[in-house]
Amino acid sequence: MSAAGTIGKATGKATGKATGKAWVFGDDIDTDVLAPGLYMKGPFEELARHCLEAVDPTFAPGVAPGDIVVGGLNFGIGSSREQAAQALKHLGVGAVVAKSFGGIFFRNALNMGLVALVCADAGRISAADDLAVDPAEGLIVNKTRDERYACEALPPQLLTMVQDGGLVPHLEKKMAQTAQEDAAR
Amino acid sequence: MAQTLAEKIIAKAAGRGTVSPGEIVTCRVDLAMMHDSGGPRRVKPVLERLGAKVWDPEKVVVVSDHYVPAVDAESAAILDLTRKWTAANGIGKFHDMQGICHVVLPERGHLRPGLFVVGGDSHSPTGGAFGCYMFGVGATDMAGVLVTGETWIKVPETIRIAIDGDLGDGLSAKDILLHLCARIGMGGGAYQAIQYTGSTVANLSMQERMTLSNMAAELGAQAGLIEGDETTAAYIRKAGGDPGDVSAWRGDDDAAYLATHHVDAAALIPQVAAPHSPANSGPVTDLGGEAIHQAYIGACTGAKLDDLHMAARVMKGRKVADGTRLLIAPASTRTTAAAAADGTLATLTEAGAILLPSGCGACAGYGAGVLAEDEVCISSTARNFKGRMGAKSSRVYLGSPFTVAASAVVGRVADPREFLEGGAP
Structure with missing residues (x-):
């Protein structure tokens, strides 16, 4: 219901970079724990308060803007409900990095303007490590451990979309450009 | 190319x-x-x-x-x-x-x-x-x-x-x-x-x-x-x-x-997925036996007409076990109409099944049939993630409609094959 208010809300940074504390989760974090079905029909803000509650009740109340969610294999498997990615974005999560993602969640995250990066070394990150994530460089810097992890690069068009703040602001930009070109003709 | x-x-x-x-x-x-x-x-x-x-x-x-x-x-x-x-x-x-x-x-x-x-x-x-x-x-x-x-x-x-x-x-x-x-x-x-x-x-x-x-x-x-x-x-x-x-x-x-x-396929025996992942699957002969509160036949995965036919073959002339409930949400209104016309619905309801509306229902915890704390369910749906079908401490097994129906009869996660011998539809 509140989709228009939160989809693609700009982070103020056109780079998509994020800096924050790591929240580490295991393998197979599914969309039912990210966006519990019980709250799906109600107000989105209420749903977001229950994000990941079944596996870590301290997450939603404790996560700070810019914090990084770190997953294992198959992060976001299950439903196509994009509230799973939207809840993380709404709570201020700066990026999600994981060894692998559920395919629909990965698309949804980028569409929401939430940086999602595949990182084989995600398992080296511990809870509360200080991280800096740069999607354009495809790089995670772990300041706590003084380590650097390479991520799979996002294809250029998807990097542009996530830097624009997601699919909706990206389409807005493209439609405005088209209108300008039409006017100039 | x-x-x-x-x-x-x-x-x-x-x-x-x-x-x-x-x-x-x-x-x-x-x-x-x-x-x-x-x-x-x-x-x-x-x-x-x-x-x-x-x-x-x-x-x-x-x-x-x-x-x-x-x-x-x-x-x-x-x-x-x-x-x-x-x-x-x-x-x-x-x-x-x-x-x-x-x-x-x-x-x-x-x-x-x-x-x-x-x-x-x-x-x-x-x-x-x-x-x-x-x-x-x-x-x-x-x-x-x-x-x-x-x-x-x-x-x-x-x-x-x-x-x-x-x-x-x-x-x-x-x-x-x-x-x-x-x-x-x-x-x-x-x-x-x-x-x-x-x-x-x-x-x-x-x-x-x-x-x-x-x-x-x-x-x-x-x-x-x-x-x-x-x-x-x-x-x-x-x-x-x-x-x-x-x-x-x-x-x-x-x-x-x-x-x-x-x-x-010829070497397969009936499979069930133990809580809380479809990947926790194995033969019912290894993973069966736990007592259940609910058996659910529903969803896009497991409540088409063929699925109801499977359940009916097991349930024919039998009853749902005391202390167990069998809920059936046919996948579509046309499924319901066809199952009514060929006698399948009568077989299922005579056995004690409770019919629910066609829809996604309890599969994702949206509709009727959600689970209470600590309840155990076997379901013909596709996912048994933690808390998906109701309370966070509920536990869900996945199985075929044959296996869900057999489990409803026994009151435990059960092998359907013993209910089918010589029992052509």
Whole structure:
């Protein structure tokens, strides 16, 4: 219901970079724990308060803007409900990095303007490590451990979309450009 | 260049001669399907923000199946919004409370081989049973499709799953898929395209093929394709659709596959998935025995007419065990009508089954039949994630409709085969 208010809300940074504390989760974090079905029909803000509650009740109340969610294999498997990615974005999560993602969640995250990066070394990150994530460089810097992890690069068009703040602001930009070109003709 | 079926469909949709795995292409969408949960209520604000209209209302199907029938003010408001939005946007293909989208879509003749279809639901690979490239997307992706008529796709590799041999009595497509979930895991499909082949698949009904394709989602694949044949064409014609040239949509013999997994269907015994993952599957002879409170036959995965027939074969002349409840939510109104006409519903209700409305229901914890704390359920649905069907401490086993019905009779997770000896329908 509140989709228009939160989809693609700009982070103020056109780079998509994020800096924050790591929240580490295991393998197979599914969309039912990210966006519990019980709250799906109600107000989105209420749903977001229950994000990941079944596996870590301290997450939603404790996560700070810019914090990084770190997953294992198959992060976001299950439903196509994009509230799973939207809840993380709404709570201020700066990026999600994981060894692998559920395919629909990965698309949804980028569409929401939430940086999602595949990182084989995600398992080296511990809870509360200080991280800096740069999607354009495809790089995670772990300041706590003084380590650097390479991520799979996002294809250029998807990097542009996530830097624009997601699919909706990206389409807005493209439609405005088209209108300008039409006017100039 | 030799192409797989997935590559051929994507190349056509991209306006290209051929495509190669790994490249990102923009495709024209032949059909876009969405439901009441991820559909109008989510795409409406986006379209309004962009000042855009639906690119082609003829190519859009809307199905209300998640919040049906309304149980409170919130669900009633969602269904009301869905009705008003479809009317205002000229969506003629609107199926309101007629059943679950993945079952209604082929039932109404909307699918045929070669189509490039997006669905606003993760079980959209079900459409692959009809030789379509159909995959699930979220609501913003769907809004992008509604505005532009296009979407991007990374051309997938194709993973072939060759299934051969005759399934034993009391076994079904669901057992094959649970076995695969354990074997290759929920990431085994790697968001690539799965294609099911082999003699077992060729002999399956369309509804059983749909179960295979449906649970390609649980294998982590983007799509779950089956090449069309005469069975496909006959189903589509009966549904009032035009199958087109089914033989035109087949992969080339010398196309490249990322991997081929072989399944010996004749060697399978009934499978169940223990809580809380479909990948926790194994033979019921190893994993059975736990006492259950509820048995549930429902969802796009497990409540089609074939599924109800399986349950009825087990339940005929038997009763649900004391202290256990058997809930059945037929997948569509046409399923209910057919099951009423052939006596299946009478068999099930005489055994003590409780009938629920057609819809997604308890599968995802949306509708009637959710679980209390610490309750145990066996379900013919596709997912048993923690808390999905109700309270966080509830525990869900997955099984075929045969196995769910047998468990309802025994009151424990049970092997259905002993209930079928000599028991032809």
